[in-house]
Amino acid sequence: MMHTCPRCESKADLMAKSPVEGAWEVYMCPVCIFTWRSIEPESITKPEKYNRAFKVDPADIPLAENVPPLPAKYVNK
Amino acid sequence: MAYKDFREFLTKLEQEGQLLNIHDEVKPEPDIAAATNAMSKLGQETPAMLFDNIYGYTNARVAMNVMGSWPNHALMMGMPKNTPLKDQFFEFADRYSKFPMPVQREEKAPFHEVEITEDINLFDILPLFRLNQGDGGFYIDKACVISRDLDDPEHFGKQNVGIYRMQVKGKDRLGIQPVPQHDIAIHLRQAEERGENLPVVIALGNEPAITTAAATPLLYDQSEYEMAGAIQGEPYRIVKAKDSSLDIPWGAEVVLEGELLAGVREFEGPFGEFTGHYSGGRSMPIIKINRVYHRANPIFEHLYIGMPWTETDYMIGVNTSVPLYQQLKEAYPNEIVAVNAMYTHGLVAIVSTKRRYGGFAKAVGMRAMTTPHGLGYCKLVIVVDEDVDPFNLPQVMWALSTKMHPKHDAVIIPDLSVLPLDPGSSPAGISHKMILDATTPLAPETRGHYSQPLDSPLDVDKWEKRLRELMQ
Ligand SMILES: [Zn+2]
Numbered sequence: 254m255m256h257t258c259p260r261c262e263s264k265a266d267l268m269a270k271s272p273v274e275g276a277w278e279v280y281m282c283p284v285c286i287f288t289w290r291s292i293e294p295e296s297i298t299k300p301e302k303y304n305r306a307f308k309v310d311p312a313d314i315p316l317a318e319n320v321p322p323l324p325a326k327y328v329n330k
Numbered sequence: 331m332a333y334k335d336f337r338e339f340l341t342k343l344e345q346e347g348q349l350l351n352i353h354d355e356v357k358p359e360p361d362i363a364a365a366t367n368a369m370s371k372l373g374q375e376t377p378a379m380l381f382d383n384i385y386g387y388t389n390a391r392v393a394m395n396v397m398g399s400w401p402n403h404a405l406m407m408g409m410p411k412n413t414p415l416k417d418q419f420f421e422f423a424d425r426y427s428k429f430p431m432p433v434q435r436e437e438k439a440p441f442h443e444v445e446i447t448e449d450i451n452l453f454d455i456l457p458l459f460r461l462n463q464g465d466g467g468f469y470i471d472k473a474c475v476i477s478r479d480l481d482d483p484e485h486f487g488k489q490n491v492g493i494y495r496m497q498v499k500g501k502d503r504l505g506i507q508p509v510p511q512h513d514i515a516i517h518l519r520q521a522e523e524r525g526e527n528l529p530v531v532i533a534l535g536n537e538p539a540i541t542t543a544a545a546t547p548l549l550y551d552q553s554e555y556e557m558a559g560a561i562q563g564e565p566y567r568i569v570k571a572k573d574s575s576l577d578i579p580w581g582a583e584v585v586l587e588g589e590l591l592a593g594v595r596e597f598e599g600p601f602g603e604f605t606g607h608y609s610g611g612r613s614m615p616i617i618k619i620n621r622v623y624h625r626a627n628p629i630f631e632h633l634y635i636g637m638p639w640t641e642t643d644y645m646i647g648v649n650t651s652v653p654l655y656q657q658l659k660e661a662y663p664n665e666i667v668a669v670n671a672m673y674t675h676g677l678v679a680i681v682s683t684k685r686r687y688g689g690f691a692k693a694v695g696m697r698a699m700t701t702p703h704g705l706g707y708c709k710l711v712i713v714v715d716e717d718v719d720p721f722n723l724p725q726v727m728w729a730l731s732t733k734m735h736p737k738h739d740a741v742i743i744p745d746l747s748v749l750p751l752d753p754g755s756s757p758a759g760i761s762h763k764m765i766l767d768a769t770t771p772l773a774p775e776t777r778g779h780y781s782q783p784l785d786s787p788l789d790v791d792k793w794e795k796r797l798r799e800l801m802q
Pocket of ligand 1: 258259260261262263282283284285286287
């Protein structure tokens with residue numbers, strides 16, 4: 254079953270399953286690193302219900318500011 | 331007195347009625363964060379909480395709000411739980427002045443009980459969960475992060491123990507926020523200049539002295555371990571890491587050994603911060619975890635951070651105020667009485683001082699802004715007379731109401747440095763700052779009508795004591 258990142262709508266990976274079988278699973282998005290548990294409220298787990306102010310466009314991710322800045326030798330590579 | 335480990339401190343809290351065991355089944359989200367946020371609303375004397383019935387886990391335990399009240403802060407220092415805040419401040423200042431206390435080295439620690447070096451999965455080892463709705467993931471935000479100065483690796487004091495927000499970003503990967511003002515950013519810079527990874531150790535679930543020292547704004551070459559010893563009044567116990575020369579708190583519940591990857595930045599956040607606002611959506615360094623140790627059935631200590639006041643504010647209130655107090659006293663030893671820098675980590679600070687002559691209080695306000703901590707905080711410094719208790723806000727408001735003249739006593743200094751997380755700073759990291767001089771004008775500054783201050787009826791002190799007896 255495919256899991257869609259609620260925040261950037263990329264395809265997400267399974268990270269963990271509950272020690273008690275079947276209680277929940279944890280997913281992580283490899284693009285925006287959003288992480289969620291399957292049993293969280295739909296405002297967290299469903300792309301269409303995720304808070305719009307916190308949505309991430311994958312195209313913006315490479316533009317994010319580096320904190321702290323990278324030394325020049327890494328930037329020029 | 332010292333607590334040997336996290337569990338001994340929890341036991342003390344329980345004996346003192348300052349630990350609430352919650353056996354109700356809770357969901358990881360939103361219950362644990364919601365309960366902790368709710369606890370902070372119940373006053374300044376709330377207990378720690380220990381959750382032991384978490385849906386989907388078999389034997390996980392999560393401790394919250396461990397230092398989230400003044401009684402718990404007093405117990406951290408081994409004082410009676412009802413010690414007034416101002417007394418806690420002066421006791422802390424006294425112990426702070428006993429720095430440095432030499433450490434005690436050990437060979438073995440309880441966390442050596444279980445060791446994992448293959449197939450590490452942090453999600454299986456720790457009952458991780460989301461704190462605030464906008465958070466980008468599950469964070470670790472009360473752990474001690476330890477690193478060394480690569481150019482001076484033998485210098486014990488330059489080894490840093492700090493508390494940084496860390497986003498769990500994979501089975502053995504963490505994102506970390508080392509803002510440039512933090513000591514670990516100096517170590518990372520050295521490593522990246524060399525093109526080497528920086529060894530780090532992360533210790534979770536510690537007794538409270540090291541957590542307090544790690545959250546105290548010390549100078550770069552001052553050891554948090556030697557400060558923890560001074561705070562607890564006994565040598566602090568440490569044990570060596572296996573993959574590096576780093577020293578680890580002996581009493582930790584869980585220890586992660588790894589390295590900060592040189593030259594790597596990755597999307598991080600947002601995360602609800604102590605400013606009461608989210609920050610994030612920036613690219614930050616990555617830690618790769620290579621080795622994990624933990625006590626059998628470890629307790630996961632976590633920190634809810636959100637709209638003030640929360641545990642963070644109790645944790646960094648007194649230990650932020652005291653260094654500022656000591657640094658002001660270095661400049662004006664006979665005048666400075668007390669400092670309250672408890673508001674949003676000292677973005678607002680209140681200084682109680684005697685004055686030598688007119689204009690003196692404004693100089694004290696400017697000196698507060700130029701202390702090491704003040705460079706990133708002290709956006710507003712309120713200066714009050716020596717007989718005003720800076721921890722008593724009604725008294726401070728009285729001083730502002732009656733002693734402060736806006737034409738003479740409100741001083742704005744433009745475009746000073748402030749921490750970039752201040753949501754009002756513009757650009758991030760730059761803000762005007764203000765001094766409000768609420769002291770009584772003193773010659774040659776003669777203005778206002780202050781010659782007839784109210785006195786008290788005779789024998790008030792005697793009656794206060796008698797009334798306390800009658801009301802017991
Ligand atoms: Zn995503």
